[in-house]
Amino acid sequence: MSAALEVKTAADLAQQPQEYQDAVRKIIVSHAINELYGAQVFDEPAVAYAPTPYWKWLTCRVAMEEYGHHVRFFNLGVDLGVPSEKMIPARDGKRPLSIFETPLTSWEEFCVIKLLGDMAEILQVEDLLHCTYVPLRNAGRATMPEERFHAKFGEDSVGELVQTPEGKAKVQAAIDAIWPTLPAFFGSSKSKNNEIFRKWGIKQRTNEEMRADYVERAQALVAKFGLTLPELPADVLA
Amino acid sequence: MTVDLDAVRAIASAMRARPWFSRLGVPLGEDERALARAAAAGYHVVGIEVVADLPAAKALALEPAGAPAADADAVEARVLRDRAVAAAGEQRVLGDLSSIVDAALEPTIAAARDALAAAGIVSDEYARVLAGAAALAAYHAALAKACGMPDHPFVAIDALFARGRWPLGPHAGRFAVL
Numbered sequence: 072m073s074a075a076l077e078v079k080t081a082a083d084l085a086q087q088p089q090e091y092q093d094a095v096r097k098i099i100v101s102h103a104i105n106e107l108y109g110a111q112v113f114d115e116p117a118v119a120y121a122p123t124p125y126w127k128w129l130t131c132r133v134a135m136e137e138y139g140h141h142v143r144f145f146n147l148g149v150d151l152g153v154p155s156e157k158m159i160p161a162r163d164g165k166r167p168l169s170i171f172e173t174p175l176t177s178w179e180e181f182c183v184i185k186l187l188g189d190m191a192e193i194l195q196v197e198d199l200l201h202c203t204y205v206p207l208r209n210a211g212r213a214t215m216p217e218e219r220f221h222a223k224f225g226e227d228s229v230g231e232l233v234q235t236p237e238g239k240a241k242v243q244a245a246i247d248a249i250w251p252t253l254p255a256f257f258g259s260s261k262s263k264n265n266e267i268f269r270k271w272g273i274k275q276r277t278n279e280e281m282r283a284d285y286v287e288r289a290q291a292l293v294a295k296f297g298l299t300l301p302e303l304p305a306d307v308l309a
Numbered sequence: 310m311t312v313d314l315d316a317v318r319a320i321a322s323a324m325r326a327r328p329w330f331s332r333l334g335v336p337l338g339e340d341e342r343a344l345a346r347a348a349a350a351g352y353h354v355v356g357i358e359v360v361a362d363l364p365a366a367k368a369l370a371l372e373p374a375g376a377p378a379a380d381a382d383a384v385e386a387r388v389l390r391d392r393a394v395a396a397a398g399e400q401r402v403l404g405d406l407s408s409i410v411d412a413a414l415e416p417t418i419a420a421a422r423d424a425l426a427a428a429g430i431v432s433d434e435y436a437r438v439l440a441g442a443a444a445l446a447a448y449h450a451a452l453a454k455a456c457g458m459p460d461h462p463f464v465a466i467d468a469l470f471a472r473g474r475w476p477l478g479p480h481a482g483r484f485a486v487l
Contacts, residue, residue, distance in 0.1 A: 118383065119380060119383060122373050122376060123370060123371050123372060123373050123375060123376055124370045124371075124372075124375040124376060124378075124379050124442075124477070124478060125367065125370035125371045125438055127376065127379050128370070128437075128439075128441035128442040128445065129437050129438045129441055130441070131442070131444065131445050132418075132437040132438070132440050132441030132444070133437070133441075135410050135413070135414055135440075135441065135444055136414070138407075138410055139410075139411075139414050142411065220433055220434075220437075224434070227434070
């Protein structure tokens, strides 16, 4: 069904089955909320932890870009009649993802969030690049270059930190603390939502496939710096 | 206290038309020197350090000694924001402040890339540093103006950006400007 489906506008979407419309709204709301959570919980507080004006201004810009991503998905939601309060964290009435519940406490943690958290975001956005709802596909394409830069920021900053034994130990401690919260970003392996997203070609892969891909990429990435990912409890991978 | 949100909106609407980073490396004019002195006063330093070029500015910005002044600015900005929010309400104040971020996103990065390219530098990272500094200054100035403080050093710093400069902050007892 989804192979031939291509919906170009919000008006065209309104002519589609309700299940498809609801699924598109749901994924847009999820991206709008997560982008803003990321900016508020990690990027904005990180400015204070950045060690020099150079890194502070760079972090500031990254926060602005994450906020800009929120606005991009927010506007898509508005076009589809989603109430604005449903796309703002803490006003949507839902508990945030576990990664957003841990306050940032150091520059090393922020660099690890950029390294590993933004890679998770890249995978999520990659999955939208062939989405059957074209405005969402376009939003994914517009977002991708900045997300890639944010992940590169993580690589570059971690690369600098691991140059000293003390810095490397701090980065490893940050990975040990943050990594267990990250795989849940991909949702449950038995997710009904994911099934519907794939049925309508909004997303391409199962949560399980994406999580497995993510874990593999993350392992390869940290290994480059002589770092390791801690073992995860089995329920985190379910 | 009355909050001047028109001043915030005026800064947001000026973002696109500003000649961002267009006078880097050009000798400072008298009006720019006056603004740099006003900015310097906010950090209890006197005198102006004219930074030679973008590589020198990067080296200066990478000095950890500059971090405390930037952190003090963040604290001051938070005080101003809380004052504005208390007087005019969170939704109105943060909504108008967000419009500065929206308006600054594209023009600052485009101008930063151009300025770097003109200096023979291609760096997405450095372009973002310039763009981040410019947008942050506009945000700070908007807060000061909203709180009825047109003579605040934040306003002088933003005015230097608006003239095409990059004010880098206090450095070795003087205020550094490219």
